[in-house]
Amino acid sequence: MQIIPLFEPGVSIRQREVAETLAEVYSIVICVDQVEKMYLKDVIPDESEYNRVTARLLQQYRAIMANNDQDHDFQMAFGGSLQEFCKRYGVIASNGVLRLEKGIPLTTEHAAAAGASKSSTSTASATNAAGA
Amino acid sequence: EIDPSSLVTAQNPALNQLYESVARDYALSDTMHVLARLLNRDAVNLDVFVKKTRQLGREQFFTRMHIQNIIERLRQ
Amino acid sequence: KLWQDLRQRIMEKYHDDALKKQLEVQIQHLDDASGKLEMDMGKYEGLDEFLNDYIGTRTQYHLKREKLTTWIQQGELKM
Structure with a gap:
């Protein structure tokens, strides 16, 4: 058997595009995970830095998912859920x-939880802030 | 002098490719861990850490996709 | 004849073990080399050069480890 290329000659440009998108999703999951672990280990001591970076990654993930929501090729390759994709x-x-399933940074999630025990309005504003 | 590992080289180029891709997959994980250690000792900043982790992640995805293609073809 | 066969088999076994040992040494060297690369990261002009070298060394390390594992699993090396 001969060398097997990354993409077989018959693979369409469309399929390559789907692979590129999946690579972005893959790298976002890995990156969000690493950033959060670094934050929890206090390697990222500045909470606002953690928030800035995580919010950006979450936003990129949401954009990719929204753009490919109706894309059959993408959905087939993705597997329908993040869990399935990871599997x-x-x-x-x-x-x-x-983190990607919750869609909000860890710090915001905790702020929201703390807010919820006091008043329901602060929870809403915290969630909105995360979505912005 | 002979390289002992060259003796374990499979006759099948696709099988060799599989060995190499799997090794690279592991190596990419190791390199992501190195980036984390570099961040820990302030040798890289957070933005660089994120950028390079993303880059390694993308490459790892394609490596894994390739591994799956090779395995599929070897089974045929 | 019997003696010759036995001697041949002992020689092969010795050869096999020696090569296996040599491979183990190479694996250890590659592991040490990657550790040294990490420590000397500051000597690199750019991060990308360092990362490329690191990936390369770790790939060789894992490749040789896979081969050693396969070798051990197969029992004997078929040449």
Whole structure:
């Protein structure tokens, strides 16, 4: 058997595009996971830095998902859910997966939880701030 | 002098490719861990850490996709 | 004849073990080399050059480890 190329000659430009998008999703999950682990280990001591970087990654993930929501090729390759995608590509990044599913940075999540015990209005504003 | 690892070289180029891709997959994970250690000792800043982790992640995705393609073809 | 066969088998076994040992040494060297690269990261002009060297060394390390594992699993090396 001969050398097997990354993309077989018959692979369409469309399929390559889907692979590029999946690579972005993959790298976002890994990166969000790493950033959160670094924050939890206090390697990133500045909370606003953690927030800035994580919010940006979450936003990029949301944009990719929104853009490809109706794309059949993408959805087939992605597997329909982040969990399924991670299973397919052997991603072990529980912090990253949870963060992307929740859609808000860890610090905002905790602020929201703390706010919820006092008043429901602060929870709403914290969530809105994260979405902005 | 002979290189002992060259003796374990598979006859099948696709199988060799599989060995190499799997090794690279591991190496990329190791390199992401190195980036984390570099961030820890302030040898890189957070933005560089993020940028390079993303880059390594992308490459790892393509490496894993390739591994799956090779395995699939080897099974045929 | 019997003696010759036995001697041949002992020689092969010795050869096999020696090569295996040599491979183990190479693996250890590659592991040490990557550790040294990490410590000397500051000597690099750019981060990308460092990362490329690091990936290369770790790939060789894992490749040789995979081969050693396969070798051990197969019992004997078929030449």
